[in-house]
Amino acid sequence: MKSFIGRRAISSAVSLGGLIVLVFFLTRLTGDPTNLYLPLDAPMEARDNFRVLHGLNDPLIVQFGSYVYDVLHLDFGESIRKARPALEVVLEAFPWTLTLAVVTMGLVTLFAIIIGSLAAARVGGVFDRLSGIMSLIAASTPEFWVAIVGIFIFAVSLGWLPTSGTGTIWHWVLPITVLFIRPFGLILQVVRGSMISALSSPYVKTARAKGVRQRAIIFVHALRNGMLPVITVIGDQAAGMLNGAVVIETIFGFPGVGKLMIDSILQRDFSVVLASIMVTALAIFIMNLLIDLLYAVLDPRIRY
Amino acid sequence: MTNTNSQYRHILEVKELAVEFHTANGRFQAVKNVSFHLDRGETLAILGESGSGKSVSASAIMNLIDTPPGYITQGSIHYRGQDLLNMSDVHRRDINGAKIAMIFQDPLAHLNPVYPVGWQIAESLRVHGVDKDKANQRALELMKRVGLPDAQEKFDAYPHQFSGGQRQRLMIAMALGFEPDILIADEPTTALDVTVQAQILELLEELQAETGMGILLITHDLGVVAETANRVVVMNQGEIVESGLTREVFKNPQHYYTRKLIAAAPGHLGRQGGATGLREGRDALLSVENVVKYYGKFKAIKGVSFDLMPGETVAIVGESGSGKSTMAKTLLRLEEPSEGKALYKGRDLFELNPKELFELRREIQMVFQDPTQSLNPRMTVEKLVCEAWKIHPQLLPRAKWKERVAELLVQVGLSPEHAARYPHQFSGGQRQRIAIARALALSPELIVCDEATSALDVSIQAQVIKLLSDLRRDLGLSFIFIAHDLPVVRDFADRVIVMKDGEIVEVGEVEQIFNHPAHPYTRALLDASPDADPDVQAQRREKRERERRMAVV
Incomplete structure (x- = not known):
């Protein structure tokens, strides 16, 4: 190891x-x-x-x-805009993006697994139809549009949520919700497909012959096997978010790496761009390593 | 079970069961009007070939039929007088695993790969209310009881870390937690080597004597039935065609299908016209000298030598890990040999350059075990066969392709109309015929069959053996016939090579190997292959029993 x-x-x-x-x-x-x-x-x-x-x-x-x-030496030079070391600027923005990505992907994984598994357990049933509709909507809705409509309804008309910026926990609700949609639709479908094949495997038959309850068959026997392909997709989606959810961060005025990078490119603050690239690259490397380790944890046949 | 009905006659009674599958191609009757019963302490075998409905019948007892597509349309299943088909799912779960348990054909696939085996065995107890510590303790006892070495250390190991035989022992341990009344064994030894099969069957027999459970054995193997079953039910195409005491059914089969099945049992066809006197005063077609093959440090083949005469059939027999398949692949240069020579018509196959090898590959063809996988599903039969001539265009002008395909198809017992169809439109036996036609397209002199009949039903197996024998007679072909099973070889081979752990342990004429085996391993193999004759099996059991008693004294 x-x-x-x-x-x-x-x-x-x-x-x-x-x-x-x-x-x-x-x-x-x-x-x-x-x-x-x-x-x-x-x-x-x-x-x-x-x-x-x-x-x-x-x-x-x-x-x-x-x-x-x-x-x-981790010296990327000075940020021209901020007259501070570029790395410092990036490391200030990065936790915002990281939190956004982790919370969003956590929610995506949780919901996709529960709904996708239940859909797979009864193909053609209520959950299956529901998940089909949800993933179709999720896949075909442009994020920026949802973001703007969301701001219009919940911030401007209803006044329940702040339009943009940070400060309270309510500031996170809209960005996370909007970011949630697309990966959720995708991962839901992957979970469903993977679980359908796991649930039709011979070891599930054995579990049924042993008298194991349906819920344990789905969430104990099949899920752990079904998770392997899902993890790959989760990692891929999370990497995209770590790169900075540029559009969403810009719309919501969220001080993350994505917004920082776009601003720096527009203003030719190359040392910040360079530092951002290096930091996110490192973060993605660490995440991929964690995913590889997770594979080995989930499947004992995988040993490094 | 408090609501046990004491009015029952048999512990399990299946009456007029019918199961239907609704598929895209319409309704399909998998089981029609099937009735049988089982008592404690006895073994009932359901004997049938693939598609006979034998596994579906067993699945119905365990509530394992997926609905859709499967529907039980008629009949009843009673366990101790309780009607299983009109019982709630919760109730059936209580019976599954505790009162009626099941083991399956392929234990690797049927054990969950991501959980430790001890956990899985203990789970079968936990789901029926045993607390965790007690379940673990009992699981360990069970692992010891079914004869797993180092049960304590292996408790937390995973299924892939065990051998095939050990995995089936694990499955049995999982089924025995509550000493069930009924054990359903669905082809429990089909994927195993014969010597391992003998051990597993013996274990089941012991456990049956200990617990008094009734065993419902689902199998296609006449030998296994002859060895273990008190009574047998023969199924064909969803129907029971014959049933009765095993001995009576085998000695005096009434239905023509049963007669056909028994006649097709490997080792009972009689010699299929092999030639004699091939070895005198002629040069060998193939002469293998001292072949060695390493995989890293592991020596898979440890210096194997043999000759093959023109027109001769040599069978290489051995269990998994014997190196027989590696030997075949090495001869065809699908694997590179580490040492040794293989002189084919005087030229060393191992020294040929790629161009020479390409020319020579035409003369040596291979037929594989699984025709479903070795035929490209998107090519028609015509294309599959013609592909050979595309690769070797000098063999046949394009104008004659169609005609020759038709000829070949007739030769392997298909008809010319089949040329336009795709592999999935054929049965397993027909697909193997297509694979043989493809091999013949190049007019080979030597055909290497790697377990070419292992995946086929007995009656189909017999047909393919007959076809190969006819081709050998008509075309003067030579064969290297790789098999794990001795009886199959008896009807077809001229000489037999028995391999074990990468070495040849015995070589001889087929009659000599079968009638006077010299090496103890050959004898063990022969004894372990169950004979499709209940009397022969009874004699063997008596002999084993005597030996055991002797050993105890």
């Missing part, structure tokens, strides 16, 4: 390294950063000073070296 984590860490380090290189060259591909950072009418001296200050006159390899050195 330890060697597995070690191997995974090494392979992730390699991908992170690739990402670091890619980010460097992509930012350089967009041309001389001087033109991006400084206003169009900046005088020549200011441009020269800027170049010297940031080593932009050095050969590319030297620039790359110092860039890598800085990144390895």
Whole structure:
């Protein structure tokens, strides 16, 4: 197990390294950063000073070296907008996104598993039809539209919930609800399919022959087997959210990584963009590792 | 059960049972008007081939038929006088596992892969109200009783960590928690090696003597019936065609289907025309010398040598793990050998370069165990057979393909109209014929059959053996016939190689192997394969009994 984590860490380090290189060259591909950072009418001296200050006159390899050195020391440079270390800015925003993602995915998983399992237990029954309708709606509704309509109904007309921002627990309700819809519809279908095949497996027959109750058959015997493919999809969806739910965070003025990244890109605050990419990449790596470990916990046949 | 009706005659009584399945293709009568009964202490076998309705009948007793698609349309099932079919689900759950228990064919699939075996055995007790500690304790006792070594340490192990025989012991332990009145055993030994099968059957017999339970044995295997059953019910296409005391049914079958089934029992067909004198003064077609195959450090084949003459059939027989299938794959270079030579017409198969190998593969064809998996489901029979000529275009001009396909289909006992159909439209035996037709398309000289008849029903098995024998006679083919089961080989092979743990333990002419086996393992294999003759089995049991008594003294 330890060697597995070690191997995974090494392979992730390699991908992170690739990402670091890619980010460097992509930012350089967009041309001389001087033109991006400084206003169009900046005088020549200011441009020269800027170049010297940031080593932009050095050969590319030297620039790359110092860039890598800085990144390895977790020094992503200063945020131009906030005049603070970029990493600090990102680490302030990240917990908001993390909480949003964890709470939303937790709710999604809980509801999808319960409804999906009950749907699978009686194909064609009430829960099955209900889950079919719900997942169809969930899959075909644009998030931004739900967000705006939600604000209009619950914040503007009814005045039950705040329109945007943070502060109280009520501020979380709309963003979480809107984010919930799409992954819920998807994972509900995956749970249903996976549970239908688990419930038709021979070991379920054995359980019935033993006299096990239907509820225990569904939630003890079949569910643990049925969860394996579901976890993969949950991980995939969670990764998307960790990247920042850009649209939702923007609409609700939520101070997470997604909003930070969009704002920084618009204002050419590249050090913040870089720091955001690195932090979320690391978070996704850790999450994938946890998922791999969860596989081994759920299925004893999987050993690393 | 307080409401036990004391007016019953038999512990289990099934009367005029009918089960119907509603499918996309209409209604299908799986069980028609089936009646039988079971008493304590006796073994009743339901004998039938696939699709006979024998498993469905058993499932009805356990409330395991899924509705939809299955519906019990008629009849009654009484356990100790209580009408099971008019009982609430809750009530039936109380009976399931406690009073009537069931074990299944494939114990690996029937044990939950993600829970420890001890937990699963204890669960069968917990669901009927035994508290956790007592259940665990009893589960451990049961594991010891069914003969699992190191039961204590293995309590928290998972199903995949056991061998096939051990898994079936676990299933039996799970069924025995409450010493049920009735044990339904659905093909309990079909997936097991013969020697393991013998042990499991013996265990069941012992447990029956201990607890006095009635066993309802569902099987397709005449040998198993001859060995264990007091009475037998023969089913065909959902109906009971014959029933009675095992001995009487086997000695004097009344219904033509029973007669056909008994005649088809492997080892009872009589020699299918094998040639003699093949080995004198001729060069071997294939000469295998000292083949070794490693998987990592594991030596799967430990230096195997044998010859195959033109027109000869050599059977390689062994249980799982004997290396017989690895041997076949190595000869065809589907696995690379680690050491050794295989001279085919004087050329070493193991030294050929890819191009030479490609040419030679035409001459050596393979027929696999499971025709459902080895035939591409999206290709018509015609395409499946023609594919061979697409790969080897020099063999036959395209204009003659159609004609030749028709010829081949007739040759394997199908008809030319079958060419346009897809594999799923055929039965298992027909699919194996298609696989054989495909092998013949390349006019091979040697056909390697890897368990080619193992997945087939006995009567179909007999037909395929007959077909292969006819082809051998008409086309002068040579065969390497891999099987786990000795009796099958008796009717078809000229010589038999018995393998165990990667080595050849005995080689000989077929008659010699069967009548005068020299090696103890060959004898053990022969003794373990149940003979489809109740008298032979009775003699063997007496002999075992004597040996056991001797051992005790």
